[in-house]
Amino acid sequence: MSIHSDDIDSPQFITLLNSIIEIARAKAFAPDELASKTRDFILSRVSHYANHLGHSPLEILTAMEKKRPVTVPDYYNSEVFPRLDLGGVFVLRDLTHYKQIVGVNGFRCPRCGEVSLLDPYQCHEWIGKRKCSWSARSFFGTFGKGLRLVIRDVFLLEPIVYDIFMPIALEPLFENGALIPGATFPE
Numbered sequence: 045m046s047i048h049s050d051d052i053d054s055p056q057f058i059t060l061l062n063s064i065i066e067i068a069r070a071k072a073f074a075p076d077e078l079a080s081k082t083r084d085f086i087l088s089r090v091s092h093y094a095n096h097l098g099h100s101p102l103e104i105l106t107a108m109e110k111k112r113p114v115t116v117p118d119y120y121n122s123e124v125f126p127r128l129d130l131g132g133v134f135v136l137r138d139l140t141h142y143k144q145i146v147g148v149n150g151f152r153c154p155r156c157g158e159v160s161l162l163d164p165y166q167c168h169e170w171i172g173k174r175k176c177s178w179s180a181r182s183f184f185g186t187f188g189k190g191l192r193l194v195i196r197d198v199f200l201l202e203p204i205v206y207d208i209f210m211p212i213a214l215e216p217l218f219e220n221g222a223l224i225p226g227a228t229f230p231e
Contacts, residue, residue: 051100057101092127097194125205134193138197146213147211180209186208186221193206
């Protein structure tokens with residue numbers, strides 16, 4: 045799906061974008077520089093996500109802004125919203141596709157290496173007398189050993205890139221957190 049420049053030129057989109065930029069400018073030490081960088085990032089990334097997910101830029105930006113839990117510059121950046129076409133983030137159609145992809149064998153904890161059977165974010169395994177308790181939502185996340193994904197059909201409700209423990213079913217396709225050259229991610 046191709047997004048036309050008209051979509052980001054609509055009055056609703058411009059109004060929302062300007063309000064976000066004003067929030068960033070009001071909280072910044074270098075307001076004009078930050079506002080310009082933030083505006084450029086939002087325009088680029090919202091168009092990019094709209095092209096890859098099949099939603100309008102206004103829908104994408106509205107969803108992102110409704111769920112923004114932190115300051116504007118801490119949210120609108122490449123760590124939170126990476127490009128979807130560089131191979132590090134996989135786009136799944138819907139929750140059914142997610143369940144087919146991850147299978148039923150559990151998820152590999154990147155810290156202790158044990159299998160978390162039900163939870164793709166939290167390890168509940170014991171290492172000797174100590175519980176691992178590693179969380180994919182912690183500062184270090186999955187150490188680059190997990191799976192980053194977006195679910196197209198729920199993105200407007202949950203506008204995030206999920207970073208989960210590596211599903212056991214997908215381990216043969218990955219090495220050091222990257223898709224093995226020549227391997228094909230399941231469709």
